[in-house]
Amino acid sequence: MKKTSFLQSSLFKNSAWGVFSNVVQVILVSLFFAILARKYVPSEFAEFLISTTVYQLVAAFSSLGLGQWFIRQYLKEDDQLALTNKFVKTQVGLGMVFYLVNIGLAYTIYADGQIRILCVILGTNIIFDNFINALKSLNIAEHKQAKTAAILIIDSSLKLFVGCLLFVNPFSAVVLSCLMILVRIITLSLFIKLGSSNTINLKALWKAKISYADLKALVLKNWQFIVIGSISIIYWKIANIIISKALTLQDVADYEIAFRIFYIFTIVPLVASATIFPHFIAYFTKQDKIGLKQFYHKIFFVYASLALISYAFLHTFAGLIIPFAFGESYAGAVLCLQQMALTFLILPTVLLQANLIVSIGLEKMDMWFNIASLAFNIAGCFIGLYFMQSLAGINYSIFISFAIFHVLQDILLIREKYTTLKHALIFYALTAVLVFIYRYLIDDVNPYIGFSIFCFMLLSASLKVFLSKQQNNNGLSHTKNLYKDNIRSIN
Numbered sequence: 423m424k425k426t427s428f429l430q431s432s433l434f435k436n437s438a439w440g441v442f443s444n445v446v447q448v449i450l451v452s453l454f455f456a457i458l459a460r461k462y463v464p465s466e467f468a469e470f471l472i473s474t475t476v477y478q479l480v481a482a483f484s485s486l487g488l489g490q491w492f493i494r495q496y497l498k499e500d501d502q503l504a505l506t507n508k509f510v511k512t513q514v515g516l517g518m519v520f521y522l523v524n525i526g527l528a529y530t531i532y533a534d535g536q537i538r539i540l541c542v543i544l545g546t547n548i549i550f551d552n553f554i555n556a557l558k559s560l561n562i563a564e565h566k567q568a569k570t571a572a573i574l575i576i577d578s579s580l581k582l583f584v585g586c587l588l589f590v591n592p593f594s595a596v597v598l599s600c601l602m603i604l605v606r607i608i609t610l611s612l613f614i615k616l617g618s619s620n621t622i623n624l625k626a627l628w629k630a631k632i633s634y635a636d637l638k639a640l641v642l643k644n645w646q647f648i649v650i651g652s653i654s655i656i657y658w659k660i661a662n663i664i665i666s667k668a669l670t671l672q673d674v675a676d677y678e679i680a681f682r683i684f685y686i687f688t689i690v691p692l693v694a695s696a697t698i699f700p701h702f703i704a705y706f707t708k709q710d711k712i713g714l715k716q717f718y719h720k721i722f723f724v725y726a727s728l729a730l731i732s733y734a735f736l737h738t739f740a741g742l743i744i745p746f747a748f749g750e751s752y753a754g755a756v757l758c759l760q761q762m763a764l765t766f767l768i769l770p771t772v773l774l775q776a777n778l779i780v781s782i783g784l785e786k787m788d789m790w791f792n793i794a795s796l797a798f799n800i801a802g803c804f805i806g807l808y809f810m811q812s813l814a815g816i817n818y819s820i821f822i823s824f825a826i827f828h829v830l831q832d833i834l835l836i837r838e839k840y841t842t843l844k845h846a847l848i849f850y851a852l853t854a855v856l857v858f859i860y861r862y863l864i865d866d867v868n869p870y871i872g873f874s875i876f877c878f879m880l881l882s883a884s885l886k887v888f889l890s891k892q893q894n895n896n897g898l899s900h901t902k903n904l905y906k907d908n909i910r911s912i913n
Contacts, residue, residue: 450582454584456747473540476527540595661799699781702781706782730880731880
């Protein structure tokens with residue numbers, strides 16, 4: 423049988439396409455926010471960010487995690503069109519309900535009239551997002567993700583175009599919010615016409631019947647995924663709310679700008695994890711625990727190397743990237759990003775281990791780990807702000823809560839014999855030592871020369887270890903084949 427190289431594998435191709443489309447979207451949206459940061463004063467920019475955060479927090483719950491259920495059910499259903507209409511109608515209805523929740527939350531938390539108006543306008547995104555996410559799930563079920571990627575790139579391009587209009591004729595954040603809704607309507611129209619193969623129409627949606635009992639049963643079946651999916655968004659966005667109430671509008675803007683840069687680096691592990699997940703499931707379904715463990719440890723090593731390089735890059739170049747992209751008004755975002763980069767040391771492997779835990783049927787444990795980590799995060803934010811009164815309290819709290827999350831995952835995976843205590847301790851010790859070496863290089867040599875030396879050392883060591891693992895695996899496979907041949911000859 424012809425051996426498939428890594429570059430030819432479906433894992434690499436799917437990850438590469440997903441990473442490319444996501445990177446393009448994030449870069450375009452980041453450019454959009456960079457323009458806003460430059461054209462608006464920090465206070466008005468921060469008010470727009472706060473209103474966006476409120477709607478995104480509510481939107482995290484609005485779909486009730488039903489996308490995964492729909493994808494599984496779609497493949498089993500005979501009348502797929504009827505199922506799609508019911509699902510889309512359910513999502514739009516939930517969007518309307520949670521839009522009202524968004525308004526109530528905005529008026530409860532904030533007394534500022536400008537923020538309330540922006541929340542009312544931007545909150546309509548919840549309805550449109552639910553509609554769009556339903557059609558994105560349809561594309562996943564039909565293996566037409568390329569359509570989704572293309573339309574979302576168009577959506578990001580339109581947002582950037584709106585931002586560029588500020589160079590022609592400046593307008594208020596309220597007008598900007600209205601234009602954002604117009605862009606979302608255009609995106610939804612593209613999804614209906616192109617993304618859904620023109621199978622969705624308003625008449626069919628209106629006639630689709632949904633019972634309360636069906637909806638209740640769906641929620642009860644999927645509640646673990648609702649919690650996991652919601653927490654992944656709340657985890658970062660709750661910090662914006664806390665900052666907006668405890669610190670200044672400048673701090674809100676600094677934190678959001680730092681997070682925009684940070685998020686770009688999360689795309690690779692996020693998309694790769696989504697592609698790796700089916701491979702974990704395939705090993706588990708075949709009951710090949712040894713193969714699953716070997717695959718997991720190989721990918722873990724790649725993720726850990728990526729985490730260290732990303733941390734070093736963010737810490738070294740934050741002082742160049744932020745003033746260049748967002749202007750000199752957000753100097754506080756530089757230190758914020760450097761502190762935030764600490765979390766990247768463990769974020770990729772947290773994502774990888776979460777996928778492994780869910781793939782072996784322990785999603786309830788993953789849910790409780792998410793809840794525990796979120797609780798530590800929120801409590802840590804308040805404690806940190808009490809003692810520090812700065813963004814450092816938020817960033818260190820997020821880092822500590824992720825570290826706790828990682829340790830809880832390690833304990834479970836050690837118990838299930840997918841990893842060992844030795845492996846976990848080596849990971850933490852080696853990460854700490856390498857960070858110490860990196861900090862020594864940039865402090866006592868030169869930041870950019872130190873970064874280059876650190877990356878060269880890490881990549882050389884990684885390549886050597888990876889090749890040795892490949893040779894060991896090949897040797898193991900060869901030994902197994904010889905053993906099988908001997909057994910056959912004896913028989």
